[in-house]
Amino acid sequence: SVHTAQTLMLKRHIVTLLRNIAHIHYIQGMYEDSLHFSMEALQVPDLPEDELTASLWFNIGNLLWHLNKGYEEAECALSRSLQILDNMRRERTATPCKLDRDIVTTQTLLLLVQDKNRSPVTKKPEAISLLRMLNAQRSGLGYENESVAKTLCAIGTLYMRYREPAIAARFLLESLRVQEIIPDQICDTDKLMTLTQLGQSLQATGHDVDAMACFREALRLKGKSILDETPQVKAIFATVLYNIGMIQSSHGDRNDPQRRVRALHSFKLCLDLRRKALGNEHPAVASALHNIGILLLEDGQVTKSLECFQESLHIRRKSHGHRHHEVASSLRHIGRIHQDRGEYKEALRLHQEALFILRLQSNASSAAFP
Structure with missing residues (x-):
């Protein structure tokens, strides 16, 4: 009904404003206040699970990580954000390129947080080093350049070695997206390796049709x-x-x-x-x-x-x-x-x-x- 639509729109405006206020506090280094407003936004009832709610869950996870307020809670918040983004990508309810970028951002932080919860025996120092490198490259060089594409592919390849193809696929998809934006900076061999690894990760997660598309594109190279x-x-x-x-x-x-x-x-x-x-x-x-x-x-x-x-x-x-x-x-x-x-x-x-x-x-x- 019209009333329901108006109510939903009003709630969305409120949540958006709360998120914006939280973001300003975050930029100003007022992390506690930012966390407060982010959590208040998520308390608004009947929110749809979309980019807005995914960003709020990410903000909460990120803030808990910054404030050292509980890595388990941060992991839960980031996992929720990632789940929403994955569902949106599967249902194609948002722009794929932005989704892929946000998925990798969330997955990267989630893996860093999870590493804090691991015992020394199960830590993955090689992966953590690459994830930190990726964050540094994206901060310093932007999201779309050759170095970022190569690091994304390296992380994806590493997680294939760890036999975690779902994680690998997220990084490899983003690597391929970046490569397609800057084709002049990417050699065919790098793209071939990315497509092959991506195809294998999709195949390992039961997405044979998408995997076959990757393999056929690889053969065209x-x-x-x-x-x-x-x-x-x-x-x-x-x-x-x-x-x-x-x-x-x-x-x-x-x-x-x-x-x-x-x-x-x-x-x-x-x-x-x-x-x-x-x-x-x-x-x-x-x-x-x-x-x-x-x-x-x-x-x-x-x-x-x-x-x-x-x-x-x-x-x-x-x-x-x-x-x-x-x-x-x-x-x-x-x-x-x-x-x-x-x-x-x-x-x-x-x-x-x-x-x-x-x-x-x-x-x-x-x-x-x-």
Whole structure:
């Protein structure tokens, strides 16, 4: 109704004024007063979760951090702000470029606050150093320059190593946004690395469509021939093709031969590039062979599949030793082929070796996390 709309607008004006007053106090160094007005603004009932409320939660978290008034409370406030911003981005209810920038600002402070709550054993000094560098660069150079883009990408890459892809994606999205604003300052290799890492982070968080878009854009960056590229760039393109193959193989009807054809094509291109860039006995070569073996087996090409699994097993044993979970995976697949052929003695031997390895892994995991 008109009355409801007017009431909501009035509340929004009140909250905006309170936020502005809080901001002025913050600029003047009156942090306690700024905190008071920010908290008062959030006490207005029935506020929608939008940029305004996200900014207020951020302000509260930032002020609690500045005032050393409780890192747990600061973490809660910043997490709430980040959740609102993430939801807005997902629902596309605000300008993406500003959202990406605000998301990274909030995520950066949240990670710094969380580090204060960590035990010395779980602290991440490399990440904290990069996050502080990012803050310094943005303060001194602005939000959109080459150094900021590279640091954002480095942070995203690091959080992929930490196996925190959702965090990684936020930094990589912002890095890509910055790169697209200043294309003359960014080389193709940097953009290729960002797109690849972003695609992997999106893939790891279940956003395969967006991931595929990143990978396809990455492939468009190749020159006249991938074979003319440096080994490093070949390896990156191989990773792109590998991930495309993973998405292609996991989507669609498993009985659809075209699904296998597309995925096999990607994995074979990946394998060829990895052999050229990394040599024949690199673990990444083994991964490509393993996935080719799976698809060939699905297609009924058992002999070729077995050859792929056996070569993969050889590389994995040489790279990882005899007690690695990837070795167990190769053994399990080879064992299944022998089992299907009725070669039970060999199948049993392979399955038992795989089981032994996995039990060792399980026991080690239990010992590490009692």
